[in-house]
Amino acid sequence: MIKEKPIPFYLANEMTSNQVKAGHKFFSQNTEFIKGIKSASDIPSGDYVEVCFSGRSNVGKSSLINNLTGRNSIARTSKTPGRTREINFFLIDNNKFLVDLPGYGFAKASSKERNQWITLVRDYFFQSQNLRRVFLLIDSRHGVKSSDINLMRLLGEAAVIFQVVFTKYDKVKDQEFKEVLASSFDKMACHANAYPEILVTSSRKKHGIEMLRATISELFSS
Numbered sequence: 001m002i003k004e005k006p007i008p009f010y011l012a013n014e015m016t017s018n019q020v021k022a023g024h025k026f027f028s029q030n031t032e033f034i035k036g037i038k039s040a041s042d043i044p045s046g047d048y049v050e051v052c053f054s055g056r057s058n059v060g061k062s063s064l065i066n067n068l069t070g071r072n073s074i075a076r077t078s079k080t081p082g083r084t085r086e087i088n089f090f091l092i093d094n095n096k097f098l099v100d101l102p103g104y105g106f107a108k109a110s111s112k113e114r115n116q117w118i119t120l121v122r123d124y125f126f127q128s129q130n131l132r133r134v135f136l137l138i139d140s141r142h143g144v145k146s147s148d149i150n151l152m153r154l155l156g157e158a159a160v161i162f163q164v165v166f167t168k169y170d171k172v173k174d175q176e177f178k179e180v181l182a183s184s185f186d187k188m189a190c191h192a193n194a195y196p197e198i199l200v201t202s203s204r205k206k207h208g209i210e211m212l213r214a215t216i217s218e219l220f221s222s
């Protein structure tokens with residue numbers, strides 16, 4: 001039997017000043033909310049390049065998108081429900097999308113709601129020809145959960161690469177985070193579509209935001 005090599009995950013830790021500048025420049029461009037969709041038939045048409053954000057409900061996705069774009073409420077945080085069951089499209093500089101997927105993993109969801117989520121998200125992954133990468137947000141306190149693994153599988157089926165971004169890093173102690181990383185890396189290791197570089201962020205303390213901005217700007221410029 002051929003044993004698959006585990007993926008050597010590592011934490012992103014250095015950036016050149018040019019990368020920081022490029023990230024700033026990228027996110028100083030005009031960004032606007034275009035639409036929220038409930039059906040894949042409403043995916044905006046056109047030759048857009050896009051990256052996408054996904055994660056469990058309450059992982060801090062809206063806060064991170066607001067931080068990245070420097071706009072306090074472009075993505076609505078959990079306190080104001082509304083767009084949360086939709087895929088939201090944010091247009092940057094008229095030709096690129098940041099795409100915000102509806103959160104998953106909330107205990108109160110009915111099986112009908114779960115099925116609607118899977119259908120919408122699966123269709124989106126399979127239809128999006130110019131999706132460069134999915135940023136999969138994981139809470140630094142909780143690590144990778146079974147619902148995250150389900151998403152990794154779905155992304156694998158659609159041959160989409162995902163990069164893990166830990167959120168709310170301000171909420172964990174160093175030792176606790178080391179343990180979370182070790183168990184998360186174990187769970188991610190069998191997913192060949194996992195990007196090896198891992199990002200660590202805190203929207204509250206503005207930690208890792210520049211690194212994520214630089215990563216996204218590079219993805220759009222390649």
Ligand code: GDP
Pocket residue numbers: 055056057058059060061062063064076077078079103167168169170171201202203204205
């Ligand atoms: P979403 O459901 O994934 O969009 O999550 P939100 O961005 O709405 O955040 C959920 C909750 O976590 C809110 O109460 C936020 O204020 C809080 N939150 C988000 N990011 C951070 C962070 O970096 N640190 C801390 N301590 N709390 C955060």
